[in-house]
Every structure is written in structure tokens, then in C-alpha cells.
Amino acid sequence: MSPSALPYRPHNHDACVAQALTEARSICQQHNARLTPTRERVLELIWQSHKPLGAYDILAVLAEDGHNAAPPTVYRALDFLQQYGLVHRIASLNAFIGCTHAGKSHSGMFLICRSCSNVLELTAPGVASAVNTAAAEESFRPDDVTIEVSGYCPGCTSDTPHD
Amino acid sequence: MSPSALPYRPHNHDACVAQALTEARSICQQHNARLTPTRERVLELIWQSHKPLGAYDILAVLAEDGHNAAPPTVYRALDFLQQYGLVHRIASLNAFIGCTHAGKSHSGMFLICRSCSNVLELTAPGVASAVNTAAAEESFRPDDVTIEVSGYCPGCTSDTPHD
DNA sequence: TTGCTAATGTTATAATGTTGCAAATTTCAC
């Protein structure tokens, strides 16, 4: 078994954020897309932890920033970031999380801890192929696959839930 | 390849509804749960087609019925029906669909057609086991699995989208 | 009856997400 994944153990999270921002800049440059200050700030906020963040949570922080922002500001930034695969929306939570596989084409699977709220994004090729097989048997042509697993992470399966 | 699944071809849908209601009565009886008129009516409305229905759509029909209903009425009925596995919520649509495997314990996978909106619920044991394997590799204990696949159904892959 | 519990009614409000248009900024051809 692999060692605990990042979200589940102490780590230098500033490095996570820095790397995410660096990659985002690079990806946007490749696509001639403009990672404007607002968009970058939203991405940074989403990466403030490995827990998903709601649009209105983001909005509240922007307000603290002194940024005079309304909901469309946030949703537009989120749309942009999703478009370039920099963040994912977790449908079962109405919240957003930074993509840990930005750039690489992937169909994510999300492990959502009910106790500590941390989310781990996996690539899970086995799952993707099983889904495609099942869909093919019904002659269904998949376009977008949502896989969200709620449960308990390694840290929270034991009796002492993590933060 | 199997022939087209029910939602994708003409069929006697009244039979779908009748069977769903019969099974629901039986399941509720087994659990000493009361399938009250409101709950039964909501279930019937959800089964009016193989397309998912929003809570406020249900509310509107109840109003036409002359039923003086407010949102909590609908959401409470939906909670009840979900609790006994009679309907599922489709997170990516904020909508509800009748369960086609009521009674049998199952972890569903939903094929959602972008064109005609019909939803097919599959059992897909291969997918379930792939998800469990992937989760186990991260020492994650799954509790609830959401798998929603948006795409195009057999009828809508061709150039003439179905209703 | 009486008293208990589950279910429903009612009002208000919270949380999430969108539309439409005007103003500002950036891009790019000239």
C-alpha cells in the first residue's frame, strides 16, 4: 500500500499552492489564456487547503481583500479555471477544489472525507475503463464522468478524526 | 450487445409506474414505513418519465393538483423516498429520478443523456469494484458512491435526437 | 378519552447560481 497521500498528512502546503500557481501560469500561457489577478487570486484561495471551497466562501474572502466583488465575479473566475482544468467542481458539495493533475488529461475520481472534509483526487484508470465498458454495453457515449466517493480518509477511520 | 434499455425506446410506461408504485408499497410495508398520499403522489410524479424531475417541478404539479404545498412538503417527501431507496438524487442536475432497482441493495451508476434528458440507472458491479479497489489503495473507506455520466444515449448519438 | 409520535402546514430565510447591460481594460491591425 502506498504511503498516505498528501491531503492526509502534514506537509508544506505552501509548496502545493506555489506549484499550482506556477503550473496554472504555464498552462494559461500555452493556451493564450489570461490568468488575470482576480482569476489567480481565486485559484490561490481554492488552493488554501485540500478542502473544497464554496463560491460564496471565496466571495467572502475577496470582500475581506477589499475587492468589491459580486457573485458573477467569482463564478466567472471559476468557469475560466474549470475550462482550463485548473479546478474541479464537486457536484455533491456545490464546492470547488484545485486540480492536482492540471495539464495532464485525466478523468478524476474524488475521495471526500466526511469527517475532515479533505478531498483527494485520483486518476483511477481502472475506474474510468470500467465506466466506459458499462456505458458501451448500453451504446451510451460518455462525455463527462462524475465520480465522487464520500467516506472516511485514513486519518479519520481511526478514532481520532483529523482537522 | 444488449437491446436498447427501457428509457431509450417506446414502451408501456404506465407499466413502469404501476410496478414502481407496487414495489414501493411493498417495501414500505416491510419497513413499517408509511407511504402517505403525498409521498406516493410525489413518487408517482417522479416516475412520470425516465427524465429526472426537480423539486420545484414537483411542487408546481402538486399546486395544479390543488394541493397547497410549500417546498418543505416536497423535500420531506423526497427525503423519505430516498431513505427507502425509492428515488435517487442526481447531484449534477439537482434533480430526482425513480430507482429502477428498489429493494435490491445496489450502488447505482447513472447515464444521463445531454440531448433527450433520459436517465438510465445501471448496477455496474465492475465499476463498483474498481472504485472500491482504488479507494482501498488510499486506505479510504467509502460510504456513498456517486457516479453520474453525462453524454449521449443510443437514440441521440445518431443525427436525430429523440424527445 | 388521553397522551404520544409521526407527519404536515406555514412562514420566513438561507444558500447557490444566472442574466443583462454598461464600463473599463486589453489586443491588435493599421
Add this chain to the structure above:
DNA sequence: GTGAAATTTGCAACATTATAACATTAGCAA
């Protein structure tokens, strides 16, 4: 550089989805 075109942002209003809190009613049993 200058000006038109396109992108991005500000802003106000609105739409949709879901819940909280508390009163009332229906079902059921002692």
C-alpha cells in the same frame, strides 16, 4: 501611437434550490 474590436470586469437585479423554526393535525395505543 491610434482607434476599432474583443475580452474582462462592475454592478444590479433576479432565479433556483434547499433549509430552519414553529404551529397544527393525523394516526395510534394505553
